[in-house]
Amino acid sequence: MSRAYNFSAGPAMLPEPVLRRAMDEMLDWHGSGMCVAEMSHRGKEFMSIAEQAEADLRELLAIPDGYKVLFLQGGASTQFAMVPLNLMGRGEGADYIKTGSWSKKAIAEAKRFGAVRIAATTEEDRFTRAPAQDELALDAGSAYVHYTPNETIEGVEFPYIPDVGERPLVADMSSTLLSRPIDVARYGIIYAGAQKNIGPAGLTIVIVREDLIGAATEQTPTMLDYRTHAESGSMYNTPPTYAWYLAGLVFQWLKDLGGLSAMATINERKAAALYAAIDASDFYANPVEPGSRSWMNVPFTLADPELDAKFLAEAKAEGLLTLKGHRSVGGMRASIYNAMPEEAVQALIAFMQEFERRNG
Ligand code: PMP
Numbered sequence: 001m002s003r004a005y006n007f008s009a010g011p012a013m014l015p016e017p018v019l020r021r022a023m024d025e026m027l028d029w030h031g032s033g034m035c036v037a038e039m040s041h042r043g044k045e046f047m048s049i050a051e052q053a054e055a056d057l058r059e060l061l062a063i064p065d066g067y068k069v070l071f072l073q074g075g076a077s078t079q080f081a082m083v084p085l086n087l088m089g090r091g092e093g094a095d096y097i098k099t100g101s102w103s104k105k106a107i108a109e110a111k112r113f114g115a116v117r118i119a120a121t122t123e124e125d126r127f128t129r130a131p132a133q134d135e136l137a138l139d140a141g142s143a144y145v146h147y148t149p150n151e152t153i154e155g156v157e158f159p160y161i162p163d164v165g166e167r168p169l170v171a172d173m174s175s176t177l178l179s180r181p182i183d184v185a186r187y188g189i190i191y192a193g194a195q196k197n198i199g200p201a202g203l204t205i206v207i208v209r210e211d212l213i214g215a216a217t218e219q220t221p222t223m224l225d226y227r228t229h230a231e232s233g234s235m236y237n238t239p240p241t242y243a244w245y246l247a248g249l250v251f252q253w254l255k256d257l258g259g260l261s262a263m264a265t266i267n268e269r270k271a272a273a274l275y276a277a278i279d280a281s282d283f284y285a286n287p288v289e290p291g292s293r294s295w296m297n298v299p300f301t302l303a304d305p306e307l308d309a310k311f312l313a314e315a316k317a318e319g320l321l322t323l324k325g326h327r328s329v330g331g332m333r334a335s336i337y338n339a340m341p342e343e344a345v346q347a348l349i350a351f352m353q354e355f356e357r358r359n360g
Helices: 016-024 044-061 075-090 101-110 226-231 241-257 259-279 305-317 342-359
Strands: 067-072 094-098 116-121 145-147 169-172 189-193 204-209 297-302 332-335
Touching: 016 241, 044 067, 044 241, 044 259, 067 226, 075 094, 075 101, 075 169, 075 189, 075 204, 094 101, 101 116, 101 145, 101 169, 204 226, 241 259, 259 297, 259 342, 297 305, 305 332, 305 342
Parallel strands: 094 116, 094 145, 145 169, 169 189
Antiparallel strands: 067 204, 189 204, 297 332
8 A cells, every 4th residue: 555645735635643543443433333423423422532622622722711612514615604694793894804715705705794895905916925914904893804824725824913903803724723833812713624734524613702602693594603503512413523533533643743833843844845945946936925935835836837737747656646736826736734744745845856857
């Protein structure tokens, strides 16, 4: 058996020890005689798995008291609607920071539910940087401020947490949550689809400050009201049990590794090595301002786009998969989430240098 290095933006690689443990536990979880996928979500076995996963996530992120952690379905895309449905009523419209493809989607959805103001945009720079704090024009009456700390497609990351005063700060952390420690207390809501750093697709994590729960508009569907899930421990209906369990194994893997500070050190090293290789070459280029470069998603172009298909085919033959950039921006993109080993990044760099030598 040989495992490839999969540079997909998500679903992405899972840590091998997690997959091995899931394999060991597949037919009979801890003497229960059941696979986790076969368990009642209300049975004591799954309840213990669910509680352990939440406790481990709280420990990893040092989530303060006063926040609920929800394990939901629907992906980050459902949060694009849930956030305005639950928060819009708190003020006069909301402020959104527009930094790339995913914040644009969040904005388009929020417009269905209320007034959306663009507090800042970097569109005129083709989304190659995060705006500075002093570029943010925030409205006094805003119900909340929404931003995307890491734009998965453009590979642009905020190097700071926006200061939004008393307004709740809402963050789509789909492609950055668990990549490093964060100060949860600075946020009203953090949400993330699981399929990058957390676990398999099908699970969405929402961390929500308790005072923001319970003000959904009257027409809000039950399943889209944070209160429904907060009051039921994410068990109002059948939660994504197996994905929740696998995420729990990922949390344990992160704890064994030394937690998020240790993970951050490794992630920073991986990204720095890859950007250094790109910057050292005239053959490869990354368009993002150095101060806004993502640790997780590294887009790059080849000097001659005619070579793209050859690059991808030869990379694949070397076991370096899914390096094609998003169809909206073209070129290449290497997503190097938590589970991407350092040696994989080194293997990619070696391949890129060799490819340049033969084609440059
Ligand atoms: N936001 C960001 C930043 C993302 O990267 C993605 C997925 N690539 C989404 C939202 C959409 O997530 P989902 O597919 O879970 O709805």
